[in-house]
Amino acid sequence: MERNAVEEQVAQHYAGGIYAPDRAPEDTAIQxxxxxxxxxxxxxxxxxxxxWMVRMADAMDRVQELMDVLEAPDEEEEESGAG
Known part of the structure; x- marks a missing residue:
């Protein structure tokens, strides 16, 4: 499978380029x-x-929002004195 220019850049720089060779997405290590x-x-x-950078910034914002919600103490637990 041929990569586009953005995919090639990501593959070249992700984790030191461990997936830089054009490996099939079905490759077990990649999966x-x-x-x-x-x-x-x-x-x-x-x-x-x-x-791609705009998409990644949006994804990071969404992950951060989720982490904030999951890290916040549950309001019901706070009110009951538990946790």
């Missing part, structure tokens, strides 16, 4: 690296690195 799969999936939908 096990879900972060790489996500990054490449997003890169495959972008025409240039700027568009």
């Amino acid at each position: 096990g690296d879900t972060l790489f799969m996500f990054l490449m999936g997003e890169a495959g939908q972008c025409e240039d690195m700027e568009a």
Whole structure:
């Protein structure tokens, strides 16, 4: 499978380029690296690195929002004195 320019950049720089050789997405090592799969999936939908960066910034914001919610003490537990 041929990579676009953005996918190639991501592959070259992700984790020291461990997936830089054009390996099939079905490769077991790649399948096990879900972060790489996500990054490449997003890169495959972008025409240039700027568009990819915008998508990644949005994804990071969403992950941070989720982490904030999951780290916040449950309001019910606080009110009951538990936790």
